[in-house]
Amino acid sequence: MDQDGLMFPKEQKVKKKRMKHPHSILHEKNGTCYLCMLLNGSYKKYLFLDEHHIFGGPNRKHSEETGLKVWLCLDHHTMGLLAVHRCPDTMRLMHWIGQQEYEKSHNRQQFIEIFGKSYL
Ligand SMILES: [Zn+2]
Ligand SMILES: [Zn+2]
Numbered sequence: 521m522d523q524d525g526l527m528f529p530k531e532q533k534v535k536k537k538r539m540k541h542p543h544s545i546l547h548e549k550n551g552t553c554y555l556c557m558l559l560n561g562s563y564k565k566y567l568f569l570d571e572h573h574i575f576g577g578p579n580r581k582h583s584e585e586t587g588l589k590v591w592l593c594l595d596h597h598t599m600g601l602l603a604v605h606r607c608p609d610t611m612r613l614m615h616w617i618g619q620q621e622y623e624k625s626h627n628r629q630q631f632i633e634i635f636g637k638s639y640l
Contacts, residue, residue, distance in 0.1 A: 554596075572589060
């Protein structure tokens with residue numbers, strides 16, 4: 521019997537930081553792209569979608585913990601002209617929507633405490 525093998529998982533469990541992974545508060549995972557729905561009124565279902573965290577960089581983990589993420593088709597995520605990672609207007613729009621949604625259940629101050637500033 522390998523003692524180390526038994527010890528390892530316990531140690532890992534203690535060290536690992538607890539992080540919440542709630543579902544998106546904006547978008548159900550059902551194969552649709554959030555921006556196809558929003559911009560094109562299209563409920564087309566995709567086989568491949570990317571999970572997009574609305575507030576990126578150092579705020580990515582906060583987006584994860586607050587459920588501020590959506591599913592996007594590749595065109596709307598990175599490839600197309602209006603892709604959120606290519607088009608500053610789309611990025612602004614998503615920031616705006618994300619904060620609005622968060623503030624349905626929290627106040628402005630709570631948002632700023634987590635994300636550092638208001639995007640509205
Ligand atoms: Zn799309
Ligand atoms: Zn993204």
